[in-house]
Amino acid sequence: SNYSYSSSTYRTYTHYDFNFPSQELKPKLSGNYILKVYRNYDAKDVIITRRFMVINQTFIVTGLANSATNPEFRFKKQEIDFEVNYASYNIPNPMMDVTAVVLQNQRWDNAIFDLKPRFINQKVLSYNYEQGNLFNGGNEFRYFDIRSLRFLSFNVRRKYIDENNTKNVVLYNDGMKGHQPYLQTIDYNGKRVIDNRDGNNGELEGDYCLVHFTLISDKLDKDVYIFGELTDWQMQDSFKMEYNEGLQQYEKVVLLKQAMYNYYYVTQSDNPLENVDISETEGNFFNTENDYNVLIYHKNQFMKYDELLGSLHLNSARK
Incomplete structure (x- = not known):
């Protein structure tokens, strides 16, 4: 990492930067990673951690972000429906070995984890739920x-x-x-x-x-x-x-x-x-503009890890 000192500021500080990946350091496998920064070579004295993902885009993922289908939630929630085409990949047991994670505005605190496909049709996995894929619409920030x-x-x-x-x-x-x-x-x-x-x-x-x-x-x-x-x-x-x-x-x-x-x-x-x-402080509305990221993982039984083989970005205001 490199560091520099602040210039022409009332409050002085040190700025650190680190470029990744680099020629010397790059991931070999797709999946989820954490970048961990700790103090004085003590791995237990953690200052910050940052998530990042490496994607090997093998699957074809398509979908839409709409207001909820269920009338009970239509005016407050948003529904993320999507399909995953894995025709170019051999998966003996997709119902067990393929799972989806959906993020709203790149947040992990309210992510939907471990979504399984509802059904399979000719190597296309359908994730068209009415409740399992709902997010509170929130409000504009x-x-x-x-x-x-x-x-x-x-x-x-x-x-x-x-x-x-x-x-x-x-x-x-x-x-x-x-x-x-x-x-x-x-x-x-x-x-x-x-x-x-x-x-x-x-x-x-x-x-x-x-x-x-x-x-x-x-x-x-x-x-x-x-x-x-x-x-x-x-x-x-x-x-x-x-x-x-x-x-x-x-x-x-x-x-x-x-x-x-x-x-x-x-x-x-x-x-x-x-x-x-945020229901009292901000409110929830179906027409709020939000970004969504769909991440598709495959449990590699041979390598014993979850590989990230598909992703899709959606926006609730842009179809």
């Missing part, structure tokens, strides 16, 4: 833009430098969306885009600042978290909001690097099959 700290960009109410010489960004107050009608907006499906429009190099000249979030709401009976790629799609304690009884609002201050950010407000789901709940 909230977002703010701090790629420039010289100007008041989108959703930024004010900026200031505190007594510790740290830049602060105060966002406009947010409200609850669970009972509001759907409003179509363009978002990044929960992602963040690290960038600095005040300089030439977002990696080294991008500054860190304290971002102030506020959610106007009565106090709920469970904790509220900021959530998205900025939290690694996890409900982290460092992003758990605190309730201000006097102002009747949730508040949180988080240190973030200059970027364009998408985010949700979430609570812990009461459904054991789901991780987070």
